[in-house]
Amino acid sequence: MSDIEINDPAENFPKYCDFFKYLLVEELVLEPDYRQIHYGKCAVIGRLCAIPDYFKLENVTVPHLPSAYRLPTGAVSLLLLNFSYDNSCTESLANGAYCIMRGEVVLCNVQKPNSPTLTTRGLHEQLLQLEDNDTVRSTFLEKVQKTHKPALSVWHSSRIDQAEELIQRRLEIRLLCN
């Protein structure tokens, strides 16, 4: 056995989340550091908002959170990709309906539509390729943060009732897992 430690930089990369982890719209939209954004599958509960060109998922108030952290429903919204009424899995999904969306988190370039999307891991890889220079890295990060926005590539959607209560229970379950 050798004592040499092999430092594989890939070990520090975020691991792909292989199950639909329940996340809040706020967690994805309000994260200032894109390197910390969830990588992989997730399930998000929110209110569907149809804007002429695209769809968004608005946050839903979490009733039991301390008032300092509680946002009113519709305060922030997450961009939805690959979603339309035609490929929605339930009937009667309409503007303003509460729903649960399952899919994958990506970083979408909002300045150049239809350009390839980025993931949190992709961001880490690109940062690794840059020189070991903090200023170069931070300018790159700033650039990405200006052009890209977190978005959800939707694989499955369904309309639900009791959205607030469900979010509450799901948060409590996450506490049990820690």
Add this chain to the structure above:
Amino acid sequence: MTSLTSDDIEDQLDNFIIRKTNDQSSTYVARHKITNNGQRIHEHIPLLVKDILQSRPDADNKGAFSLFNPTELKYRNCLVYGFVAGRGVHNKSFYNYVLDDGTGTIQFCIFAKPREEKIIKCLYSEAKSLIGSVDTQKYEKISATMTRLLGKAMEYIDGSVISPGCNVMLYGRPNHFRDQIKMDVISFTVDNDRSRSLEIAFTENLIDYYQSHST
């Protein structure tokens, strides 16, 4: 005297409502058996997929499993609620699917029940044929009710009604095979309505249970 507006009445009413305090609410108690040496083995315990995947066959009790979260817990059968994320390879005697409850994914299999299916199908056509008989009017209502009931019963027997994208609640036991944990389903319920009452009730029981266990 001025008449009270509805708001005022509500204020008044508020004083008369006795609120149930939290600690008075009942917590879920799973059914369990106690073995000779005083160990508790649970029978209907709500669990998270993450914990089922971490459970190991219990050496002392055949057919039982044990897991740690946050203390040791032994069980034989459990309940899970989740989203059907995928389909495995089906075969003649069982259906395979992948369940995802937001904490992990597990494969589960539902055994086909050809005998029960046949009986229900026979009864179904018998109920249908009542309408064509002599007293059609007399049997119309009964026939409609019977077909509805038997149609519903079929949903609980026939594993092929499940498809990816469904929400299901499963009752079953883990199956440890080649270092992989799968779940053999004893009974299941499909919950695809907009109402999330069942899911909320399940998670509430699960949270109650985990909390009562950790103290």
